[in-house]
Amino acid sequence: MQPKAVLIGMPGSGKTRIGGDAATLMNVEFRDSDIEIEAREHMKIPRIFEERGEKEFRRIESEVIIDDLHGFDGVLSLGGGAPMTERTRSELSRYIAAGGTVVYLDADPNEAIARASRAGNRPLLADDAARKWRRLYAERHDIYVDLANLIVHTKGKTPMQAAQNIADTVNERVVHVDGTDPYDVRIGSHVVNHLADVLGSAPVRIALIHTTPVQRHSDRVRALLRRAGYEVTDITIPDAEAGKTIEVANGIWKRLGEEGFTRSDAVVGLGGGAATDLAGFVAATWMRGITYVNCPTSLLAMVDASTGGKTGINTEAGKNLVGSFYTPAGVLADLTTLGSLPNDIFVEGLGEVAKSGFIEDTEILRILEDHAEQLRTFDPNAIDPELEAVIAELIERTVTVKSHHVSTDLKEKGKREFLNYGHTMGHAIEKLEHFRWRHGNAVAVGMVYAAELANILGYIDRDLVDYHRSLLSSLGLPISWNDGGFEDVLALMHKDKKARGNMLRFVVLDRPGHVVHLENPPADAVEEAFRRVQR
Numbered sequence: 177m178q179p180k181a182v183l184i185g186m187p188g189s190g191k192t193r194i195g196g197d198a199a200t201l202m203n204v205e206f207r208d209s210d211i212e213i214e215a216r217e218h219m220k221i222p223r224i225f226e227e228r229g230e231k232e233f234r235r236i237e238s239e240v241i242i243d244d245l246h247g248f249d250g251v252l253s254l255g256g257g258a259p260m261t262e263r264t265r266s267e268l269s270r271y272i273a274a275g276g277t278v279v280y281l282d283a284d285p286n287e288a289i290a291r292a293s294r295a296g297n298r299p300l301l302a303d304d305a306a307r308k309w310r311r312l313y314a315e316r317h318d319i320y321v322d323l324a325n326l327i328v329h330t331k332g333k334t335p336m337q338a339a340q341n342i343a344d345t346v347n348e349r350v351v352h353v354d355g356t357d358p359y360d361v362r363i364g365s366h367v368v369n370h371l372a373d374v375l376g377s378a379p380v381r382i383a384l385i386h387t388t389p390v391q392r393h394s395d396r397v398r399a400l401l402r403r404a405g406y407e408v409t410d411i412t413i414p415d416a417e418a419g420k421t422i423e424v425a426n427g428i429w430k431r432l433g434e435e436g437f438t439r440s441d442a443v444v445g446l447g448g449g450a451a452t453d454l455a456g457f458v459a460a461t462w463m464r465g466i467t468y469v470n471c472p473t474s475l476l477a478m479v480d481a482s483t484g485g486k487t488g489i490n491t492e493a494g495k496n497l498v499g500s501f502y503t504p505a506g507v508l509a510d511l512t513t514l515g516s517l518p519n520d521i522f523v524e525g526l527g528e529v530a531k532s533g534f535i536e537d538t539e540i541l542r543i544l545e546d547h548a549e550q551l552r553t554f555d556p557n558a559i560d561p562e563l564e565a566v567i568a569e570l571i572e573r574t575v576t577v578k579s580h581h582v583s584t585d586l587k588e589k590g591k592r593e594f595l596n597y598g599h600t601m602g603h604a605i606e607k608l609e610h611f612r613w614r615h616g617n618a619v620a621v622g623m624v625y626a627a628e629l630a631n632i633l634g635y636i637d638r639d640l641v642d643y644h645r646s647l648l649s650s651l652g653l654p655i656s657w658n659d660g661g662f663e664d665v666l667a668l669m670h671k672d673k674k675a676r677g678n679m680l681r682f683v684v685l686d687r688p689g690h691v692v693h694l695e696n697p698p699a700d701a702v703e704e705a706f707r708r709v710q711r
């Protein structure tokens with residue numbers, strides 16, 4: 177057990193008020209180490225200083241804090257001088273290493289001095305509080321900065337806004353993607369505020385690529401980028417699959433040329449998977465590769481498309497057949513953007529979530545089962561904290577599955593192909609439906625197809641096939657497709673990127689949470705499985 181957050185900062189910086197609000201937002205208890213010391217010693221702090229001296233006070237303070245760091249799971253506020261004790265500092269560093277958040281509340285000196293003087297009860301500020309406050313600030317500020325892993329500047333913020341910053345950061349989830357160019361996927365409310373940190377100081381110009389339905393989110397990001405000092409070129413692309421074309425890419429290359437984009441500039445892709453695929457493709461190809469960051473706004477883009485570096489466009493030949501493996505510098509999955517996501521697009525994303533459950537993390541399947549009704553009836557205007565936590569966990573788990581596959585096999589030589597479960601037939605459906613079928617829906621049918629094929633060939637039993645059908649339909653996903661002929665589907669499955677020569681290759685389950693390659697299956701099984709998804 178350890179605190180959700182520990183607040184440090186100068187007297188008067190608002191630790192008690194902001195810490196209390198942060199605890200309320202996180203629905204946990206708030207503690208102030210000074211009040212604990214007084215309760216433990218049955219004595220007010222000025223008297224402890226007077227009778228036992230500062231050294232003894234710091235020893236007691238350190239004991240109290242260490243107890244809380246090991247036995248309290250709320251928000252803890254520390255006295256301003258606490259981090260000056262070496263033992264306390266090293267315990268706080270250990271706490272950070274164990275995943276904790278030490279927040280330095282950096283307040284405007286004049287405001288803090290006024291507050292500290294009003295409060296009294298501060299022996300180190302007695303007589304000429306302002307001068308003493310400034311002297312202590314000069315001694316402590318750098319130590320606070322070095323120690324904290326979150327700095328909240330309180331100037332211009334209400335206590336509740338500062339508390340919200342803390343709660344958002346504590347609730348943030350981070351999935352690390354390894355490889356030659358490692359990066360982090362941050363998941364949480366307002367994580368888009370990290371954008372300037374992820375982009376760094378090198379880029380001068382940013383091409384912000386987005387679609388119209390996410391205009392309000394791109395307005396926010398554009399303002400944020402401009403405030404951080406970047407020159408922003410705003411690029412609106414046609415929505416959904418219409419944006420994933422060579423013509424759209426060409427239009428953007430032209431624009432980047434006109435605006436003088438160089439290798440030190442960057443792209444930000446904001447929107448659903450189509451927008452992030454296209455933005456990544458533009459970044460991968462402009463001057464043979466410039467930095468890009470993805471800000472996914474649909475569930476599917478958050479759990480899948482934005483991570484892993486598969487960038488690309490569709491062509492006459494088929495879906496995603498032209499593209500590049502090119503990793504982003506970071507991914508910011510800001511959950512607040514789900515507040516405008518239509519129900520059908522949210523539900524579609526559950527297809528890729530379920531896929532990750534079937535192929536690796538069966539806990540995902542259990543969460544989907546337990547919350548099927550809430551997820552199926554997702555309403556962007558009614559995301560309560562409980563549902564948001566469920567969605568955040570599903571995103572974290574799904575991205576973790578993805579990272580296990582892409583970290584060691586970026587270019588899809590083997591293991592990464594397992595992420596393509598359900599996609600062999602799924603992509604064929606998308607193409608035959610002229611991309612009017614949503615990707616996640618097509619993948620759902622494709623998974624039922626792959627399960628039927630595995631069952632026909634003896635890899636899995638009937639129950640597991642039925643489980644695919646019951647789980648996917650309980651989430652509102654389609655489980656059959658009746659609008660095309662087998663020959664057309666077969667021809668497209670032969671063009672799938674997993675195929676080798678004339679040999680069809682599939683990904684199938686041999687048990688829940690475990691997948692294997694299936695090469696060159698018998699033609700009658702391939703056709704029989706197709707008949708079964710037509711029902």
Ligand SMILES: NC(=O)c1ccc[n+]([C@@H]2O[C@H](COP(=O)([O-])OP(=O)(O)OC[C@H]3O[C@@H](n4cnc5c(N)ncnc54)[C@H](O)[C@@H]3O)[C@@H](O)[C@H]2O)c1
Binds near residue numbers: 388420
């Ligand atoms: N690169 C990969 O690894 C990968 C993985 C999975 C899928 N994909 C690709 O992703 C695409 C599918 O992604 P998708 O399902 O996000 O579809 P999409 O990008 O077409 O988005 C669906 C619709 O939702 C809108 N939208 C997105 N976020 C919104 C929000 N917060 N509020 C309101 N509207 C919003 C979009 O503008 C669009 O109209 C496909 O092209 C698929 O091939 C790529």
Ligand SMILES: O=C(O)C(=O)C[C@@H](O)[C@H](O)[C@H](O)COP(=O)(O)O
Binds near residue numbers: 484496588596599
């Ligand atoms: O990241 C991967 O690898 C995947 O296969 C993830 C898929 O869910 C995703 O739909 C991807 O776009 C499919 O890629 P493709 O190479 O089959 O076009």
